[in-house]
Amino acid sequence: MKRNLNEHVLETLSKCNHLNHLKQLQGYLTTLGHAHTHFYAFKLLRFCALTLSNLSYAHLIFHHHPSPNTHLFTAIITAYAAHPANHPSVLILFRHMLRSQSTRPNQFIFPHALKACPDSCAVDSLHAQIVKSGFLHYPVVQTALVDSYSKVSGGLRNAKKVFDEMSERNVVSFTAMVSGFARVGDVESAVRVFDEMPERDVPSWNALIAGCTQNGAFSQGIELFRRMIWECNRPNGVTVVCALSACGHTGMLQLGRWIHGYVSKNGFVLDSFVSNALVDMYGKCGSLGNARKVFGMNPEKGLTSWNSMINCFALHGQSDSAIAVFEQMVGWGGGMRPDEITFIGLLNACTHGGLVEQGYRYFEMMGQEYGIEPRIEHYGCLIDLLGRAGRFDEALEVVNGMSMEPDEVVWGSLLNGCKVHGRSDLAEFAAKKLVEIDPHNGGYGIMLANVYGELGQWDEVRNLWRTLKQQKSYKIPGCSWIEVDDQVHQFYSLDKSNPKTEELYGVLESLFGFRNEVIVDL
DNA sequence: CTAGGGTTAG
Numbered sequence: 001m002k003r004n005l006n007e008h009v010l011e012t013l014s015k016c017n018h019l020n021h022l023k024q025l026q027g028y029l030t031t032l033g034h035a036h037t038h039f040y041a042f043k044l045l046r047f048c049a050l051t052l053s054n055l056s057y058a059h060l061i062f063h064h065h066p067s068p069n070t071h072l073f074t075a076i077i078t079a080y081a082a083h084p085a086n087h088p089s090v091l092i093l094f095r096h097m098l099r100s101q102s103t104r105p106n107q108f109i110f111p112h113a114l115k116a117c118p119d120s121c122a123v124d125s126l127h128a129q130i131v132k133s134g135f136l137h138y139p140v141v142q143t144a145l146v147d148s149y150s151k152v153s154g155g156l157r158n159a160k161k162v163f164d165e166m167s168e169r170n171v172v173s174f175t176a177m178v179s180g181f182a183r184v185g186d187v188e189s190a191v192r193v194f195d196e197m198p199e200r201d202v203p204s205w206n207a208l209i210a211g212c213t214q215n216g217a218f219s220q221g222i223e224l225f226r227r228m229i230w231e232c233n234r235p236n237g238v239t240v241v242c243a244l245s246a247c248g249h250t251g252m253l254q255l256g257r258w259i260h261g262y263v264s265k266n267g268f269v270l271d272s273f274v275s276n277a278l279v280d281m282y283g284k285c286g287s288l289g290n291a292r293k294v295f296g297m298n299p300e301k302g303l304t305s306w307n308s309m310i311n312c313f314a315l316h317g318q319s320d321s322a323i324a325v326f327e328q329m330v331g332w333g334g335g336m337r338p339d340e341i342t343f344i345g346l347l348n349a350c351t352h353g354g355l356v357e358q359g360y361r362y363f364e365m366m367g368q369e370y371g372i373e374p375r376i377e378h379y380g381c382l383i384d385l386l387g388r389a390g391r392f393d394e395a396l397e398v399v400n401g402m403s404m405e406p407d408e409v410v411w412g413s414l415l416n417g418c419k420v421h422g423r424s425d426l427a428e429f430a431a432k433k434l435v436e437i438d439p440h441n442g443g444y445g446i447m448l449a450n451v452y453g454e455l456g457q458w459d460e461v462r463n464l465w466r467t468l469k470q471q472k473s474y475k476i477p478g479c480s481w482i483e484v485d486d487q488v489h490q491f492y493s494l495d496k497s498n499p500k501t502e503e504l505y506g507v508l509e510s511l512f513g514f515r516n517e518v519i520v521d522l
Numbered sequence: 523c524t525a526g527g528g529t530t531a532g
Contacts, residue, residue: 046523074523108524115525143525175526206527214528238528245529276529308530344531351532380532409532 005032009040013047019054022047026061042071049079055086073097074109081112090116098129107135111144120155123148127158142166143173150180171197175204182211187220202236209242218246222255235262237274244277248284256281260294272300276308283312306336310345319353322346340372347381351388359385380409387417392426408437408444415447424454442468 009025016022026044029035041061049058062068062076077093080086094113097103105113110130117123127145135141142162149159159180166173174197181190190211197204205228212221225243228235235243240259247256260278268274275298282291295301295309306329313322326346329336343366350359363382366372374382379402386395395414399406411433418427431448438444445468452460 071523078523106523111524138524140525145525147525170525172526177526179526201526203527208527210527236527241528248529273528278529280530304530306530311530341531348532377532384532407532413532 005034006039009043013043016047016051019048019052019057022052022057036065036067038069038071041065041068042075045072045075045079049075055079055083067102068100070097070103070106070109073103074106074112077109077112081115087116087118091122105129105133105135107138107141110135110141114144114148117148117152120149120152120158123152123155123158127162137167139166139168139170139173143170143176146173146180147176150176150183156180156184171199171201171204174198175207178204179207179211182207182214185215187211187215187217200233202233202239205233206236206238206242209239213242213246213249216249218249221246222250222252234266237268237271240268241273241277244274244281248277248281251285253282253285253287256285270298272298272302272305276302276304279305279308279312283308283315286316288312288316288318301334301336303336303339303342306334307339307341307345310342310349314345314349314352317349317352319349319355319358322349323358338370338372340366340375340378343372344377344381347378347385351381351385354389356385356389356391376404376407376410379406380413383410384413384416387414388420390417390421390423392417392421392423396426406433408434411437415451424451427451428455440471442471 009029012025013022016025022044026035029037029040034040045058045061048054048061058076058079062072065072068076073093073096077090077097080090080093090113094105094109094116097105097109110126113126114123117126123145126148130136130141130145143166146159146163146166149155149162159177163169163173163177174193177193178190178197181187181193190208194200194204194208205224209221209224209228212218212224221242225235225239225246228239240263243259244256247253247259256278259281262268263270263274263278275294278294279291279298282288282294291309291312295305298305306325309325310322310329313319313325322345326338326342328334329342330338343362346362347359350356350362359382363374363378366374366378379398382398383395386392386398392414395417399410399414402410411430415427415430415434418424418430428448428451431444431451434441434444435448445464449461449464449468452458452464
């Protein structure tokens with residue numbers, strides 16, 4: 001009879017597709033006096049959390065149980081661990097579990113609890129708990145510990161320590177270590193760990209490639225991408241997203257197109273991640289038509305999709321298109337709620353299109369209609385907008401009214417506007433602020449020196465240059481790339497080593513009507 | 523029942 005009941009319950013459960021069905025089953029079990037039988041409560045809870053995605057009812061089942069056992073704790077903790085927003089609850093439940101006499105943690109709970117740790121103290125205490133419970137020798141638990149340490153701030157040293165002391169390191173633990181180093185920007189160490197790995201799979205390649213692209217090492221990321229294919233590891237969607245990001249940042253349209261082809265030919269699911277990455281790549285490489293095409297074909301446009309499309313148009317000064325996309329995004333077509341990134345794009349679009357009033361309106365709209373507090377980035381955009389338009393009184397008013405300290409971008413934008421409009425007096429003020437914020441940045445020193453030059457204050461110029469030389473602070477030359485006819489051309493500011501220097505400056509002169517101190521191809 | 527990888531931003 002017991003066996004029949006089990007089968008009956010499981011079968012009924014598998015046919016549940018609504019919470020009411022589950023409640024009926026629950027009522028049935030209650031009449032039989034089995035509502036709190038651990039096995040059934042566990043099955044109901046898991047079904048509720050995983051299949052019905054109803055966390056609150058799952059919690060109710062757990063909460064109403066008079067004596068939850070380890071299985072029930074595991075089930076509810078697993079359910080909460082799946083959503084970062086519920087991570088605090090995971091730790092509360094875990095502590096609850098430790099306090100109750102009848103339940104001991106098993107090795108399966110620790111990875112979930114570790115995932116929920118917000119800081120290195122929390123990981124430390126779990127680490128101690130793992131040792132105490134005798135689970136430290138499980139490779140999966142060790143790996144979770146490495147990963148968790150490497151994700152909290154200041155935990156990398158401990159991550160490395162646990163990693164070094166592991167008895168059986170495998171491809172997963174190595175990968176956790178690679179992304180740990182990448183997360184703190186230590187690409188070199190990430191590469192070293194990667195090279196030491198006895199075997200590599202797709203996620204390990206992805207960890208390193210992502211590490212490169214997230215730290216600005218785009219060429220290195222692309223090199224690794226090529227090597228990955230060369231060594232017969234098939235890239236997946238994650239790889240492709242990282243590689244496309246690198247293509248966008250370096251202007252490698254050709255490779256970007258090739259990746260697009262690769263994605264289509266190999267039957268990749270064109271999910272939102274891949275689609276957005278393509279939009280961004282095409283946009284950054286100046287292929288706005290393709291960006292728009294890929295965007296249009298994405299059936300489930302998310303916030304990032306809309307933001308990427310807006311940014312594409314903003315980047316190329318097509319403010320009308322950017323605004324049109326925004327209207328569609330918040331209107332009937334999209335029904336989206338914009339975020340702070342949306343407004344950065346919009347403000348940039350207005351800046352590049354000279355739409356000062358419109359930009360101002362969007363800045364106001366951000367807080368009033370969407371409750372988004374302006375961040376320093378938004379102030380940077382606004383100052384840029386006002387500065388380029390020569391509206392310095394308003395710009396200064398904004399700077400003075402800011403709730404936070406203005407940063408380099410704010411002063412830099414103001415300085416830039418001053419240069420365009422010949423306001424050397426204000427320029428001096430802004431440039432001094434820049435030097436104040438970062439005295440060892442040679443670039444700011446040179447900017448200030450140039451302003452003194454404008455003002456004819458040659459003593460100041462000489463003093464500044466002397467200080468700069470003493471400090472050995474030199475400016476890293478500005479640099480950019482463009483791909484023309486399959487060839488990437490790299491340009492450094494003020495470098496005249498290219499044989500076509502004269503020709504290039506000639507073109508610039510015909511474009512601007514004066515000799516501009518820009519670019520040379522290397 | 524448990525461990526590693528993802529896009530957009532001045």
